[in-house]
Amino acid sequence: MKPLLSVIIPVYNVEHYLKKCINSVVNQEFSDYEIIIIDDGSTDLSGAIADNLEKKYSNIKTFHKKNGGLSDARNCGIKKALGDYITFVDSDDAINPMYLQVLYNAFQRNKDVDISIIRYLNIYPHNQNNSDSSINKKNKYRLLTNEEATEKMLLQKGYDVSAWAKMYKKELFKDNLFKENIVSEDYQLIPKIFLQAKKVAYNNFIGYYYLQREGSIMNSTFSVNSLSIIETAREIYTLSLTKNRRLQVAASSKAISALIEQYSLLNKCKSLPIYEQAEELLRDNIDMYLKNITVFGSAKLKVKVFKVLQKILGKVAYKMLTK
Numbered sequence: 001m002k003p004l005l006s007v008i009i010p011v012y013n014v015e016h017y018l019k020k021c022i023n024s025v026v027n028q029e030f031s032d033y034e035i036i037i038i039d040d041g042s043t044d045l046s047g048a049i050a051d052n053l054e055k056k057y058s059n060i061k062t063f064h065k066k067n068g069g070l071s072d073a074r075n076c077g078i079k080k081a082l083g084d085y086i087t088f089v090d091s092d093d094a095i096n097p098m099y100l101q102v103l104y105n106a107f108q109r110n111k112d113v114d115i116s117i118i119r120y121l122n123i124y125p126h127n128q129n130n131s132d133s134s135i136n137k138k139n140k141y142r143l144l145t146n147e148e149a150t151e152k153m154l155l156q157k158g159y160d161v162s163a164w165a166k167m168y169k170k171e172l173f174k175d176n177l178f179k180e181n182i183v184s185e186d187y188q189l190i191p192k193i194f195l196q197a198k199k200v201a202y203n204n205f206i207g208y209y210y211l212q213r214e215g216s217i218m219n220s221t222f223s224v225n226s227l228s229i230i231e232t233a234r235e236i237y238t239l240s241l242t243k244n245r246r247l248q249v250a251a252s253s254k255a256i257s258a259l260i261e262q263y264s265l266l267n268k269c270k271s272l273p274i275y276e277q278a279e280e281l282l283r284d285n286i287d288m289y290l291k292n293i294t295v296f297g298s299a300k301l302k303v304k305v306f307k308v309l310q311k312i313l314g315k316v317a318y319k320m321l322t323k
Contacts, residue, residue, distance in 0.1 A: 003059070005033035005100060006086045006170070008077030010070055015045040017092040017211065022053050022060070024209075025089060030100035035060045037091075038077045041067030046091075071178035071185045074163070078173050087167040089208075094123075096207035102139075103167035106201030110143060114197035116167040117149075117159050120208035142202045147243050149200035150191050154236075154250035155300055158204060161187045161254075165208035172196060182228035184258060191236050191251075195243070222265040227278060229262050230285050237289070252292035253299035256306070259286045264321050283318055 007025055011018060025035055037054070039047040039062060047064055054062040065076060074088060087103060089095060099118070106116035144152070153161055163178075163186045172193050178185045194200060233255035240251035263282045266275065293299045293307045309317040 003032055003034040003083045004085065005030070005104065005167070006077075006081035006083035007033060007035045007100070008038070008074060008081060008086060008088050009035065009091050010038050010040055010073035010077065010088075011042060011046050011050060011091045012040040012067065012070075012073070013042050013044045013046055014091045015042075015049060017213075018046055018049050019053070021089065021091050021094055022050075024094035024097075026057055026060075027097055028095075028100045029097050030104060033059065033100060034082060036077045036080050037062040038073040038080075039064045040069070040073040041065060069180055071180040071182075075177045075180075078170075078177065081170060084170055085167050086170050086173070088163045090164055090210075092211045092213060093164065094209045094211075096205075096209070098205070099207040100167075102203055102205045102207055106141070106203065107167075107169075109141075110199060110201065112199040113143070113201045114169045114172060115149070115194060115200045117200065117202045118165055118208065119158060119204050119206045120162075120165045120210045121206050123209045123211045125211070125213060139203055139205045144200045144202060146195050146197045146200060147247055149197070149202070150194040150243075151247050151250040151298075152202075153194060154191065154247075154254040155298065158202065161190045162210075163190055164210075166190075168193065181225065182232060183226050183262070184229055184232055187229075187254070187258060188232040188235060192239065195239065222262065222269045222272070222278075224274060226262050226265065227281065229258050230281065233258055233285065233289070246298060249292055249297055249299055252289040253303045255289045256286055256293070256303050257300065259289070260306070260321060263318065267321065283315070 009021065037050045037060060039050050050062040054060045063076065063080060078086065085104065085107065102118055103116045106113050153159055159165065176189060176193055179188050182188060237251045237255055240248045259282050266278055266282065290307050290310060293303055295304050295308065306317065309320065
């Protein structure tokens with residue numbers, strides 16, 4: 001019988017984390033769902049582990065493919081999904097037993113909801129205080145317009161542009177897939193999908209556990225491909241121009257944060273042949289978005305502080321980003 005929900009898990013070389021991830025997805029209070037594992041050409045034991053888990057659990061389907069990257073794996077999962085609703089879980093993360101139920105409740109509560117969101121908790125491997133038990137006692141539900149939800153997301157107020165910790169009506173991906181061979185693929189797609197939603201539901205329940213580990217995308221280095229962030233920032237900002245002024249400020253704030261992140265990575269790779277060209281390109285784009293930021297506006301505090309420093313110190317402010 002066709003499942004109601006599809007959980008998509010892209011897998012690549014996570015043999016030490018996969019069982020914990022899948023166990024958390026299998027042990028849900030919700031029952032009507034399938035688990036789609038996309039093995040993206042793993043060279044370790046991840047593929048074999050996924051196959052064994054498929055034999056153990058009837059709602060797991062494992063697919064193996066040549067390595068194509070995270071976007072390609074997620075897109076493959078979307079195409080394989082049978083559920084009316086989909087959610088993404090990264091293979092080194094884990095979820096609360098109520099994850100699916102809390103997310104799905106929003107769709108039952110209001111028929112206009114197209115996206116449901118919960119909060120996440122950063123998990124540090126050697127930290128013994130990784131607990132959400134005290135935080136999940138008072139849950140608050142909010143119904144947002146697509147522009148309100150997108151603004152909050154771009155300003156990271158309770159959640160961000162990550163594809164996970166959210167549930168979507170599958171139809172939103174009919175004409176929208178993750179762009180391949182870029183950095184920050186979530187940033188490029190998720191705001192677009194949010195702006196196509198009728199309503200977005202937000203619950204401050206913390207049910208997604210995001211593992212901070214070496215080797216993850218957040219610990220990457222700069223490459224020529226990193227400059228794709230410039231086009232992504234431009235796409236989302238251009239989209240905001242057709243919306244309200246607050247969303248334009250939020251899009252500018254997010255663009256600055258994303259570009260500064262890549263600028264900081266670049267300055268750890270000064271031997272790159274493209275270093276000077278890339279530095280100037282990133283700096284010029286940051287300067288452009290800074291024109292939309294005011295000290296008393298709604299941008300993130302770090303962005304406003306940098307605005308002040310850049311106005312006073314000029315290019316010297318950028319050298320502070322490398323320290």
